[in-house]
Amino acid sequence: MSARRLVGLETEYGIIRPSMPKANATVLSAQVVDSYAQLVAETNSQVRGARWDYADESPLQDARGFTVARDQAHPTQLTDVEPEVDAGIWTAESVALDGNDARVGSTLYQEKDSTDVVMNMVLGNGARLYVDHAHPEYSSPESTTPRAAVLWDQAGDEVMRRAMDTAARLGSGELLMYKNNTDNKSVSYGAHENYLVPRSVEFSSLVQGLTPFFATRQIFCGAGRVGKGMLGQRKEFQISQRADFFEAEVGLETTVNRPIINTRDEPHSNWDKYRRLHVIIGDANLGQISTLLRVGTTNLVLSLIEAGAAPKLELGDPVAALQQISHDPSLKTAVRLRDGRKLTAIEIQREYLSAAQDYCQWQGHDDPDTAEILERWAQVLDLLERDPLLAADQIDWIAKYKLITSFAQRHNLSLDDPRVGMLDLQWADLRQDKGLYYRLAARGAIQTIFSQEEINRAVTEPPEDTRAYLRGKTLQRYAPYVVAANWDALSFSVPGARKISRIFLPEPLDGTRRDVGELFDAQLEIDEFIDQLARRA
Amino acid sequence: MTQESFSARRQSETQDAAEQIQVNTTGQSAGVDDLLDEIDSVLESNAEEFVRGFVQKGGQ
Numbered sequence: 269m270s271a272r273r274l275v276g277l278e279t280e281y282g283i284i285r286p287s288m289p290k291a292n293a294t295v296l297s298a299q300v301v302d303s304y305a306q307l308v309a310e311t312n313s314q315v316r317g318a319r320w321d322y323a324d325e326s327p328l329q330d331a332r333g334f335t336v337a338r339d340q341a342h343p344t345q346l347t348d349v350e351p352e353v354d355a356g357i358w359t360a361e362s363v364a365l366d367g368n369d370a371r372v373g374s375t376l377y378q379e380k381d382s383t384d385v386v387m388n389m390v391l392g393n394g395a396r397l398y399v400d401h402a403h404p405e406y407s408s409p410e411s412t413t414p415r416a417a418v419l420w421d422q423a424g425d426e427v428m429r430r431a432m433d434t435a436a437r438l439g440s441g442e443l444l445m446y447k448n449n450t451d452n453k454s455v456s457y458g459a460h461e462n463y464l465v466p467r468s469v470e471f472s473s474l475v476q477g478l479t480p481f482f483a484t485r486q487i488f489c490g491a492g493r494v495g496k497g498m499l500g501q502r503k504e505f506q507i508s509q510r511a512d513f514f515e516a517e518v519g520l521e522t523t524v525n526r527p528i529i530n531t532r533d534e535p536h537s538n539w540d541k542y543r544r545l546h547v548i549i550g551d552a553n554l555g556q557i558s559t560l561l562r563v564g565t566t567n568l569v570l571s572l573i574e575a576g577a578a579p580k581l582e583l584g585d586p587v588a589a590l591q592q593i594s595h596d597p598s599l600k601t602a603v604r605l606r607d608g609r610k611l612t613a614i615e616i617q618r619e620y621l622s623a624a625q626d627y628c629q630w631q632g633h634d635d636p637d638t639a640e641i642l643e644r645w646a647q648v649l650d651l652l653e654r655d656p657l658l659a660a661d662q663i664d665w666i667a668k669y670k671l672i673t674s675f676a677q678r679h680n681l682s683l684d685d686p687r688v689g690m691l692d693l694q695w696a697d698l699r700q701d702k703g704l705y706y707r708l709a710a711r712g713a714i715q716t717i718f719s720q721e722e723i724n725r726a727v728t729e730p731p732e733d734t735r736a737y738l739r740g741k742t743l744q745r746y747a748p749y750v751v752a753a754n755w756d757a758l759s760f761s762v763p764g765a766r767k768i769s770r771i772f773l774p775e776p777l778d779g780t781r782r783d784v785g786e787l788f789d790a791q792l793e794i795d796e797f798i799d800q801l802a803r804r805a
Numbered sequence: 806m807t808q809e810s811f812s813a814r815r816q817s818e819t820q821d822a823a824e825q826i827q828v829n830t831t832g833q834s835a836g837v838d839d840l841l842d843e844i845d846s847v848l849e850s851n852a853e854e855f856v857r858g859f860v861q862k863g864g865q
Contacts, residue, residue, distance in 0.1 A: 282859070283861075284860075286855070451859050522865040660833045661833045667833075670837055671840065671841075674838070689853075693855070708837070713832055
């Protein structure tokens with residue numbers, strides 16, 4: 269029983285070019301990734317002297333047989349023309365649409381199309397940065413504690429900021445990015461969570477144990493939204509960005525008919541041993557405490573399910589409950605259970621909390637992460653019960669709710685005023701001088717657990733206790749020889765070698781600093797490094 | 806953590822939390838008020854057009 273577990277968080281960011289509202293979103297997203305690739309290339313050659321060069325002479329590209337000439341139209345030019353009339357844009361888009369799940373994380377070498385765009389790269393911190401359909405996406409490196417999940421998720425926001433700044437510096441114009449989940453005009457984009465779960469756990473027990481939990485955890489990890497319905501047609505405040513976009517209880521889809529429990533089964537690890545629970549119902553959190561609670565409590569509930577100790581609750585209509593709860597910031601709404609009882613979200617969360625507390629008291633636990641999550645979970649439910657506004661310095665939707673309602677009161681505005689809509693959007697603006705979340709946090713009005721310095725470090729350094737360490741450090745040190753990297757493999761091309769060496773990483777908890785740190789400390793030549801790795805595999 | 810120490814810790818933390826609440830909410834309200842005082846210089850000026858222009862394509 270622990271709040272620790274292997275976790276990775278994915279965020280799709282909203283993106284616009286204010287000077288060109290109709291600019292092709294896939295092209296803008298590609299600019300973000302491409303700009304970051306250029307930033308990495310600059311930084312790396314200056315700081316480490318490594319050949320992390322995406323240009324013509326790199327042996328890396330030669331090994332893959334790619335055409336690498338960068339003399340063709342750069343995507344930054346493509347937004348200067350109407351998408352409808354430029355075939356190159358659709359080429360870029362088709363790469364994004366086709367390439368994603370087929371070759372997860374494959375790059376560093378770049379997935380290229382004729383316009384020579386970096387669409388997909390693996391970072392030195394072990395994360396993946398790529399174009400997912402029409403959004404730039406950061407998928408965090410695997411980590412094992414809720415705190416680490418928060419830190420490397422925050423690092424993703426910083427990566428996007430740097431990409432945005434770099435794009436502007438390189439002359440691509442101003443791009444704005446938002447850590448939210450809807451445009452309030454029918455479209456939603458995701459913030460997915462991935463949890464490693466033993467294959468032996470019955471999927472039906474996950475569905476049963478998680479559904480009431482997922483319908484209710486939004487009370488401490490919702491991001492807040494002005495607008496109801498997929499179109500945001502009614503201008504009322506609700507707790508969750510995503511709730512109104514869910515239509516099913518269980519299913520495989522992620523873009524239509526979205527289910528509370530997603531059944532995608534793609535473990536990116538040893539299939540016999542693990543499943544990767546792919547959670548699509550969460551909001552993207554700017555706040556560190558909301559993220560911490562989202563991951564930490566989910567980890568605990570998964571532990572309860574694995575131990576057969578989850579509360580036996582069954583919602584009468586989970587999708588309706590999800591939305592009813594989201595639509596009531598007072599948290600007084602009670603939803604119907606199959607057994608006829610009606611419980612509030614707080615009461616349902618208390619059932620889970622007390623099951624976790626009981627289990628920990630019975631079994632004991634000895635890690636500070638579990639203690640912290642149990643304590644914070646209890647504390648926040650107490651605050652929410654007394655008055656949700658008491659948690660305004662911890663919980664994303666409440667901080668936003670307080671700002672928006674205070675603004676509306678001060679100026680005697682209703683929530684359908686355009687300036688309220690602007691507040692709702694600008695809350696999630698990633699620019700720290702413009703984003704209202706950041707402005708509020710800078711005033712000390714929102715609790716944080718990590719400093720900007722710590723976040724900056726996580727932008728460049730991987731977690732040390734998962735295979736992300738090996739992936740990230742390999743890219744830092746041996747990038748010119750890495751022809752492909754993804755979640756569970758690294759492929760090398762070494763000059764003089766007759767074929768590509770592929771190192772598989774099916775065990776997410778291998779490849780840690782403890783396992784392979786000495787290889788990096790030893791400053792090995794590439795062939796010796798690969799030999800040593802292969803010997804350990 | 807034993808049952809006793811776990812319970813004791815919870816109790817003392819709850820008390821601590823209760824004492825902190827006053828401070829936190831005061832700080833939070835001051836933060837909101839300060840931000841609203843300067844909101845005109847922070848908020849995008851063309852609100853209606855800006856919000857209308859924020860159109861995204863589908864995602865997951």
